[in-house]
Amino acid sequence: MTMHVRKLLTVxxxxxxxxxxxxxxxxxxxxxWTITDARGQGHRGKRxxxxxxxxxxxxxxxxxxxxxxxxxxxxRQHYYQxxxxxxxxxxxxxxxxxxx
Amino acid sequence: xxxxxPVVLFFVLGMAAGxxxxxxRLPPAIYExxxxxxxxxxxxxxxxxxxxxxxxxxLLDSLLVILMGLLLPLLxxxxxxxxxxxxxDAASLSAHYGSVSVGTFAVALSYLLEVGLExxxxxxxxxxxxxxxxxxxxxxxxxxxxxxxxxxxxxxxxLLGKSVVxxxxxxxxxxxxxxxxxxxxxxxxxxxxxxVLAIFLLEMGLIxxxxxxxxxxxxxxxxxxxxxxxxxxxxxxxxxxxxxxxSTGGAVLLATLAASASYIAAPAAIRxxxxxxxxxxxxxxSLAITFPFxxxxxxxxxxxxxxxxxxx
Numbered sequence: 001m002t003m004h005v006r007k008l009l010t011v012x013x014x015x016x017x018x019x020x021x022x023x024x025x026x027x028x029x030x031x032x033w034t035i036t037d038a039r040g041q042g043h044r045g046k047r048x049x050x051x052x053x054x055x056x057x058x059x060x061x062x063x064x065x066x067x068x069x070x071x072x073x074x075x076r077q078h079y080y081q082x083x084x085x086x087x088x089x090x091x092x093x094x095x096x097x098x099x100x
Numbered sequence: 101x102x103x104x105x106p107v108v109l110f111f112v113l114g115m116a117a118g119x120x121x122x123x124x125r126l127p128p129a130i131y132e133x134x135x136x137x138x139x140x141x142x143x144x145x146x147x148x149x150x151x152x153x154x155x156x157x158x159l160l161d162s163l164l165v166i167l168m169g170l171l172l173p174l175l176x177x178x179x180x181x182x183x184x185x186x187x188x189d190a191a192s193l194s195a196h197y198g199s200v201s202v203g204t205f206a207v208a209l210s211y212l213l214e215v216g217l218e219x220x221x222x223x224x225x226x227x228x229x230x231x232x233x234x235x236x237x238x239x240x241x242x243x244x245x246x247x248x249x250x251x252x253x254x255x256x257x258x259l260l261g262k263s264v265v266x267x268x269x270x271x272x273x274x275x276x277x278x279x280x281x282x283x284x285x286x287x288x289x290x291x292x293x294x295x296v297l298a299i300f301l302l303e304m305g306l307i308x309x310x311x312x313x314x315x316x317x318x319x320x321x322x323x324x325x326x327x328x329x330x331x332x333x334x335x336x337x338x339x340x341x342x343x344x345x346x347s348t349g350g351a352v353l354l355a356t357l358a359a360s361a362s363y364i365a366a367p368a369a370i371r372x373x374x375x376x377x378x379x380x381x382x383x384x385x386s387l388a389i390t391f392p393f394x395x396x397x398x399x400x401x402x403x404x405x406x407x408x409x410x411x412x
Binding site for chain 2: 014016017020055081082083
């Protein structure tokens with residue numbers, strides 16, 4: 001079984017940004033992503049999720065390294081200053097490289 | 101005055117449970133559901149009664165209400181700036197306080213039922229008309245004519261927000277269906293109104309309890325603003341009510357709308373259009389200070405003021 005290396009980009013941010021992030025993903029050419037509701041605490045305070053505008057989301061994209069970097073740069077430029085957002089990347093192995 | 105609606109005790113319960121770090125938590129879907137029922141109930145009831153009224157006379161009153169929605173944030177902004185707030189935060193608070201809280205309106209409706217006061221059927225329409233203009237004024241105040249704002253997307257977000265869609269939808273359905281048409285569903289929307297409001301207030305108490313430390317942390321100015329702005333804005337509401345010739349019940353509702361601060365539509369829109377404003381500041385003032393003030397003291401106070409209005 002041959003495995004192929006891709007990047008997993010994970011973004012944790014405010015739920016209110018979901019629509020704009022999805023639009024960015026489409027425009028920059030991501031082929032698929034997963035969004036889950038999340039809660040936790042960081043230096044911008046506790047994000048409780050029990051009320052619609054206080055919640056967090058976790059966005060995960062598996063893609064080519066170059067696109068992951070492009071996405072990370074775009075998010076940093078547009079959202080880091082004013083919104084609660086963290087992102088990180090790691091290598092993952094996938095079975096069907098053509099999907100990502 | 102001194103009339104008291106026991107339903108606000110559920111807010112106290114939620115607040116106490118939250119402060120005591122009780123295990124009590126309502127699932128987010130419950131909050132969504134009860135606010136949906138409240139919005140539809142208010143809309144349906146208004147629509148039902150609108151069906152029996154000529155609509156032509158409503159146009160002038162509607163324009164006056166929109167004017168009030170534009171005026172409130174414009175008056176609030178210079179005061180907030182004078183209080184030392186940065187431009188973005190002053191604009192954000194202006195938008196929150198110019199816009200309205202449907203939850204506070206629902207408590208005022210319940211209060212009127214309790215004291216047996218009638219009101220004009222078109223007040224729910226005013227909720228919709230007051231919710232939107234202040235948000236746009238606030239965003240313009242923050243931008244000061246410069247910078248880029250994605251007005252198209254923003255308009256869609258604000259005009260198609262949950263409360264506008266459900267209130268207008270309810271008004272429309274009530275208006276078309278009439279009392280006979282709604283006979284099958286009035287159990288859910290009208291008979292259960294107070295019970296649903298009780299659960300809503302319980303959740304509001306829990307939410308407000310988490311913002312209470314912020315209310316103290318942000319200092320005396322925010323606290324003073326959250327307590328003093330509502331009665332002043334209520335006076336403006338009463339003046340507009342007198343201009344329109346509303347009944348005492350209608351005047352109490354319009355004063356309550358003027359005095360209330362948004363904690364749903366405005367926070368979402370301002371967060372996306374004026375991201376440099378501190379969201380905790382406005383939300384704390386509107387949720388943890390002004391909302392409790394209005395439901396406990398404000399509404400009875402506005403009732404008293406309406407009774408003592410010159411010539412009223």
